[in-house]
Amino acid sequence: MDLKLELIVLPVSDVDRAKAFYEAMGFRLDLDKAAGEDWRAVHLTPPGSECSIIFGKGITSVPPGSAQGMYLVVPDIEKSRAELVDRGIEVSEVFHDAGAVFYHGHGGGDFTHDPAKGQGRQPGLHPDRMSYGSFATFSDPDGNGWVLQEVQQRLPGR
Numbered sequence: 001m002d003l004k005l006e007l008i009v010l011p012v013s014d015v016d017r018a019k020a021f022y023e024a025m026g027f028r029l030d031l032d033k034a035a036g037e038d039w040r041a042v043h044l045t046p047p048g049s050e051c052s053i054i055f056g057k058g059i060t061s062v063p064p065g066s067a068q069g070m071y072l073v074v075p076d077i078e079k080s081r082a083e084l085v086d087r088g089i090e091v092s093e094v095f096h097d098a099g100a101v102f103y104h105g106h107g108g109g110d111f112t113h114d115p116a117k118g119q120g121r122q123p124g125l126h127p128d129r130m131s132y133g134s135f136a137t138f139s140d141p142d143g144n145g146w147v148l149q150e151v152q153q154r155l156p157g158r
Contacts, residue, residue, distance in 0.1 A: 007043075007052050008067070009060050011067060013064040015042060015055065015057055019044075024088055025089060039059075070147070073149050075150070078125070080148055090138060090139075096134050133150070
């Protein structure tokens with residue numbers, strides 16, 4: 001059976017502000033449709049992705065900004081971060097997670113799963129520039145949290 005992640009629903013408070021933010025990031029606008037005063041859907045797709053985002057009015061009852069830990073995979077995190085900053089997006093400095101491959105902190109990245117095991121946010125690229133090992137974070141205007149993750153070579157089966 002094939003299961004493909006197709007769409008992520010984002011909770012936002014201001015549809016036009018969110019639309020402008022994601023378009024500034026380079027997401028492609030696929031749909032902006034309203035049906036009356038109480039419903040509007042905006043559907044955008046990140047460049048190179050098969051998964052899209054959707055937000056709007058009447059789309060979800062989840063509080064704005066509550067979506068966290070969504071990953072955007074990039075081949076060169078320094079280049080991608082610089083491009084986003086040039087587009088006016090506030091992005092953290094590049095970092096890696098000491099003692100682990102997976103970034104443990106979300107919601108601003110100020111916590112880890114287990115500091116006693118050496119897990120924690122360390123400045124700069126992963127020391128070996130290992131795929132899946134370098135990160136940067138940013139949030140949309142509502143606080144929905146995103147993680148950039150550098151992947152230069154995918155794990156088998158991916």
